[in-house]
Structure formats: C-alpha cells, structure tokens
Amino acid sequence: MVAPNICRFIGSRPTIEGCDIVLVGVPYDGTSSFRSGSRFGPREIRAYSDEGMEDFSFFCNRGLDEISFFDIGDLPLMVGNPGLMVREVKKSALELMVGNPEVTTEESHKTAYELTLTNRRLLSIGGEHLITYPLFLAMKDIYPDFTVIQLDAHADLRERYAGDHLSHSSVMKLCLQEGLKKLVQYGVRSGTREEYKLRQQDHRIIPAASIAEMESSLKEGEIVYLSVDLDFFDPACMPGTGTPEAGGYFFNEYLDILRMLKGKKVHFIGADVVELAPDIDSTKASTVFAAKVIRETLLHMH
Template sequence: MTSSYEAYETPRGPVDSSRIPRYAGPATFARLPRLDEVGGRADVAVVGVPFDSGVSYRPGARFGGNAIREASRLLRPYNPAQDASPFALAQVADAGDIAVNPFDINEAVETVEAAADELLGTGARMMTLGGDHTIALPLLRSVAKKHGPVALLHFDAHLDTWDTYFGAEYTHGTPFRRAVEEGILDTSALSHVGTRGPLYGRQDLDDDAKMGFGIVTSADVMRRGVDEVADQLRQRIGDRPLYISIDIDCLDPAFAPGTGTPEAGGMTSRELLEILRGLASCNLVSADVVEVAPAYDHAEITSVAASHTAYELTTIMSRQIAQQIAQARRDRDENKDGETQ
C-alpha cells in the first residue's frame, strides 16, 4: 500500500489556532496544508468541485465548497465522538478545486472523472466538497475503476434515480440511475437515507427498488433511532468498499436552509452525525458532501453542518488508513523476523 505516511513521521496537521487566530490566513479545509505543501501526496485529499449547472431549482452550490472551508475554520484536531485525532493519524490535505466548464455538463463530468482518477492514482481517498449532485457520477466512476462496483449510502431528501430532466441524462437528479446502468455500483448494497417529500408518482419508488435501493426515510430515523438505523446499514454494507454521498438537504431546512431543493421533515444534524459515527467500522473508500448553496444560508448554519459532516467522514477514513498502515508494518516486521530465524 502506497501512503504519504511513509514519507512523514508525523503527518502535517492544521494551523495552530492557539498561535494564529482562526479567522486569519487562507481557508483550506480545517486549516490543513495544501496538497502541494505535503509533496503532492496525501492519504485523504479534500477537493472542491465548484459546479452547479446540473440543478433543477435554486442554483448556488458552485460556492458550496469554499463556504464549507470557511465554516471548517472552527474544527479542532481531536474528534471526541470517535476518540481520534484524524489529522495526526493520516496525512489529510486540501487539494484545491477541480475547475470545470460551467456551460457544458458533459465536459464537466469528464473533467471531474479525470481529476478524480489522478487523485486516486496517488493512493489517496477523496473527500469531495460540492457542487451539485451531478458530480457524484464521475466520482463513482473513478472510485469503481480502483475498487470495482462499490456499495453506496446516499443521504438525501430525494432519490436522484430519475431518468432525465428536460431530456438531459446528466443532472443532479439522475446520477445514481446512470451509475446503476453503468455497472459501477454493487446493487446488493445500496441504500438511500433521509428521503422524504412528494414524488412524481408511485413509479418513482418502483423504479428505484428495481435498481436495488433500500430506503430509510427521515421518519424511519426518527421512529427507530440512529443506533438501529446505523446497525441496519452496516449489515447491508458488510465489508464491501463503501462510497458515501451526502446531499445536505437530507437535513431538515431548520438545520440546512442553504440548499437548492429543501424539503420539510428532514433529519437533524445530530442524527446525521450519529449515523455516520455508527458506520466507523465500514470500509469507506471515498465520500462527498454536496448541494450547499450559501446564498440561502442563514448564519452559516448549513455550511457548519456540512463542515462537521465532512470532518466525521474524514475521521473514519483516517482511522482506517492508520489501522491499515499499522497492520502493514506488523506484517513487514514479522516477515523480517522470519527471514532472520
């Protein structure tokens, strides 16, 4: 396994906020170093995709990544909920933004896929900040090239498995239908979480089920509780490579007003974070947080929720990377001992 950890005795972490105020300096994610500042290699690369040409209602998610970065200034290096210091366990770095064509969706999708291929090719896992949900398709394409068809947990108010909008195949409402059609998802381990609200018709649910998706609605989360939901999701995923895609509108508008297609009756930010923490044992290979539209955000409520969501996901990946590195070193040492005996 190639890892930047081999090149850094101690991974380079965030700026020390006891010496430099949080509001000072560039707003990288969690005030972490840029990718070029750690030799161009990281275990987890945080990357933005400022693209929202695939939205069907309110635009503005192209500014979401930087809004999340700004809100993430307040994140701290120790995560007590997971009892981990993610930025000390693995090298996490901000890879900047993938610059995409805002006028040509097909070209934008190709650009995101190529950039993701390059990042994954360095050995990194990706934590992507959107951007609208269109970008999930090229990200999944890239991840599947490395891991094969992946399990998917899709946190969203909406299914995003519709066929087309105005004849367009690539939009923020179609990425997971395309992904199923392309064979890049493990259809035995797919689930939506947090869905709710009106649909175009019963056929939407029937089509979704045929693709292999299970559904945990926001009402299910409320009635059954986060522990039971997380346990159900873990059982469905097993040890498969897992991709988590989070549309911030899975949260109720009270907790995420800054998004393009809000729906009443959603999860709380606490419920989302607790479910993610309950997935810490899953094999999370990459993730995204999308659809943050800061123009509609009040007091950065949505951006703060999104930054903490990305933090939990990054912590899960960092812990798993550290465990893999430790195991690889143990195996290496055992092999050396065997050779000397």
C-alpha cells in the same frame, strides 16, 4: 490541474506528501433546477471551517491534526456543459487517487481491499449532486465492486430532468446504468411515482427506513463510497441548500450513521458532501454545519 488555493480546510497538512485522504472542491452547479449557488460551497466551507469551528471533535475525542489529509483546492470547472464537467472530474479524480490513470490496468490483479490500502481516498465537496456521477465512474475504473451509500432527501433516480439525462436528480440512475450493483438509500422522502416504484422493484436498491436497516444491509468490512446530499438534513439545520425537504434528519443522527459504519468496519474508498448553496442562508449557519459534517466524515474515514 488544480487551481492554487491559499485558504485550506482547517487541519489540512501543508502538502500532499504522505496524505492518504485528499479533500477536493468540485464547484459545479450547472444543472441545479430550483435554487443554484452550490458552486460557491467549497470556497465558503473552507473559509468558515477556519472561523467557525475547531479542528478537534468532542464527538469522537480526536482532532484533524491526528489524520493525514490534504485540501488540494478546487477543480477548475466551467459553468455549463455537464458532459464536459463529467469528463474533467472523472479524469482529475483518477489522477488524484492513483497519480496516473494508466496504473489502474497494471494493478487490476489486486483485490478491491488491497487497492483501498494503496490508493488515496477523496472527500469531494460539491457543487451539486451530479458531481457524484464522474466520481463514481472514476472509482469504478479502480475498484471492481463497491457499495454506494446515499444519504439524501431525494431518490435521484429520474430518467431525465428538464430534458437532460445529466442532471442532479438523475445521478443515482446514471450510476446504476453504469454498473452500480448495490445502492443503500437513507433519508429519501420526496420523488416521483416512477422513482418510488423503482425503489421497490430494482433489487440493486436498498431503501433503508432506519439506521438499523442500513446496518443489516451491510457486511462487515464492506467497501463503501458515501454520498451525502446535505438536503438529507432537516431544513431547520440546513436551509442553505437548493431543494430543502421537510421531515429531515439532524446532526446527531449523522454521527450515529458514522459510528454504525465504523462498527461495521467498512472501508471508505471515498465520500462526497454536496449541495450546500451558501448564499441562500445569510446566517451562514448552514455553511458551518456543512464544515462540521466534513470534519466528522474525515475523522471517520481514517
């Protein structure tokens, strides 16, 4: 199912046994509209995690050696055909989380919280933002109810883009259509008038204007899937992304968000970090930045 990969993210255990978090690359950028290349994100992040970063975090006084995660490599995806990608990523995600997709029906009597204790959690590395859609579908097959927190410069609520409804700029619209009941958005600063209106009118969407607003929208112990589109960050620190947007956020603000989520004792069922297009930033600073976002996310998921 997963291609062999010699280079693993720094701190990865050598095997999956006993690991409750799996890091997986989803190298798909078939619908990128402006600047593509995010399919090279996972591979470059792995390489630079080793060369440009320590496995210890000064921010939380913890190291990746203290948590049990395994980097399983990249899913073998073809460029093109987004429908096929959606089917394959969903199937692979289910297999990685529960071992066997059939198990989910037997376990349906368990509460969502009980399920978070027995299933593996995925931290997926994009690829473009459309990959969140099949990951959401896989989570939804397992967990009856959960909240998606989206950190993103764009609302990603378009009906369709370039004639196709399967697009990175429609990903949250697709999740809402498939039953997402609570979407907390933070960082959104660009979109269409229709998207702006939808954010005001759709009661399922919480357009947070500050970390404090995000915090007050969450219950203690809420079950959360976190989706980080790297264009959430300012182009000053993340130029290597398909659609950079001025007026973005910085690394310390991301740490504040992770700390806030920890303070709220949220249960992460999974997360993704998407839209690094490494070749756009020839300094590779964006790649090292993305690797640090992943390290801190791993440390806070545990």
